[in-house]
Amino acid sequence: xxxxxxxxNLCVTVIGPYGESMSTSLxxxxxxxxxxxxVRSLVALGHEVVVLDDLSGGFRDNVPSGVHFLRGSVAxxxxxxxxxxxxxxDYVFHLAAYAAEGLSHFIRAFNYTNNxxxxxHVINECIKHDVKCLVFTSSxxxxxxxxxxxxxxxxxxxxxxxxxxxxxxxxxxxxxxxMFGLDSIVFRPHNVYGEYQNIGxxxxxxxxxxxxxxxxxxTMPIFGDGSQTRAFSYVGDIAPIIANSVHTPSAYNxxxxxxxxxxxxxxxxADEVARAMKLDARIEYLQxxxxxxxxxSDHSKVRALFGAQRDTDLGTGLERMAQWAxxxxxxxxxxxxxxxxxxxxxxxxxx
Numbered sequence: 071x072x073x074x075x076x077x078x079n080l081c082v083t084v085i086g087p088y089g090e091s092m093s094t095s096l097x098x099x100x101x102x103x104x105x106x107x108x109v110r111s112l113v114a115l116g117h118e119v120v121v122l123d124d125l126s127g128g129f130r131d132n133v134p135s136g137v138h139f140l141r142g143s144v145a146x147x148x149x150x151x152x153x154x155x156x157x158x159x160d161y162v163f164h165l166a167a168y169a170a171e172g173l174s175h176f177i178r179a180f181n182y183t184n185n186x187x188x189x190x191h192v193i194n195e196c197i198k199h200d201v202k203c204l205v206f207t208s209s210x211x212x213x214x215x216x217x218x219x220x221x222x223x224x225x226x227x228x229x230x231x232x233x234x235x236x237x238x239x240x241x242x243x244x245x246x247x248x249m250f251g252l253d254s255i256v257f258r259p260h261n262v263y264g265e266y267q268n269i270g271x272x273x274x275x276x277x278x279x280x281x282x283x284x285x286x287x288x289t290m291p292i293f294g295d296g297s298q299t300r301a302f303s304y305v306g307d308i309a310p311i312i313a314n315s316v317h318t319p320s321a322y323n324x325x326x327x328x329x330x331x332x333x334x335x336x337x338x339x340a341d342e343v344a345r346a347m348k349l350d351a352r353i354e355y356l357q358x359x360x361x362x363x364x365x366x367s368d369h370s371k372v373r374a375l376f377g378a379q380r381d382t383d384l385g386t387g388l389e390r391m392a393q394w395a396x397x398x399x400x401x402x403x404x405x406x407x408x409x410x411x412x413x414x415x416x417x418x419x420x421x
């Protein structure tokens with residue numbers, strides 16, 4: 071960082087690492103899991119950061135000091151417009167969402183209100199206020215089933231309302247660029263884990279669920295026989311790329327898969343989590359639920375543009391998260407209060 075000085079009347083401009091004046095960025099969902107890491111990466115890059123979060127899935131303690139915090143939901147149009155009126159944002163990182171893929175079948179209205187309508191409020195304000203670039207975290211849920219490895223040139227075919235919502239926002243960003251010139255970058259992360267995850271959420275983030283239940287002396291629940299596979303991505307590998315992406319104009323208006331390459335079965339994952347926690351693996355097999363059996367993606371495109379990614383192996387990443395989880399302690403796991411459809415709801419989610 072360097073200082074540019076004016077003439078007789080001293081004018082000091084803070085110049086960031088990319089030769090521009092210090093940027094102001096909004097991070098929606100910045101008190102949440104991935105958002106908290108993106109915020110820290112932005113601060114390290116010299117951005118002034120504002121966080122908008124309703125704390126429905128995040129925690130105020132996740133927001134570092136020196137970052138301006140606004141409590142509110144992107145689903146509330148007045149809150150979003152007020153944030154844009156009060157600040158001149160150069161960049162917006164839109165991570166606010168309720169990312170419970172399996173549960174989304176049973177909370178359709180809640181899912182679309184928070185994940186689609188809320189996103190439309192953010193996009194509208196970005197257009198009105200001439201934001202330079204909006205970075206959106208989508209999901210590999212947009213691909214659906216039987217498309218592995220998942221590549222950006224495949225035609226999305228989401229199978230659940232969460233994936234449908236994410237793809238709808240991607241489509242709307244494309245339309246906003248064509249009509250209004252709004253630049254955006256879409257990242258499709260997958261199965262991200264690490265410090266600051268809400269381990270008390272019983273409906274999503276399998277690693278957090280396993281760790282929380284182990285600390286509470288409970289079993290680790292697995293739907294089906296545990297043969298379903300995922301590539302689990304350490305958050306410290308992806309957050310810096312997301313934060314830094316706005317400084318790569320060639321990334322604008324493109325879609326990128328981002329995350330780990332190697333997939334593991336959920337059964338193997340359970341054993342690895344127990345090992346990281348230094349506790350016995352007590353697995354409880356539950357009735358299989360409707361879900362994509364195998365999900366992992368190709369990352370050649372993100373590497374080609376942003377260079378080699380950090381590639382934290384699963385064991386190391388789990389040890390880092392386990393140290394944080396053990397220091398933080400277990401969280402109470404409560405039932406989601408907005409279930410709209412009870413039919414076919416997995417029995418484990420009814421109690």
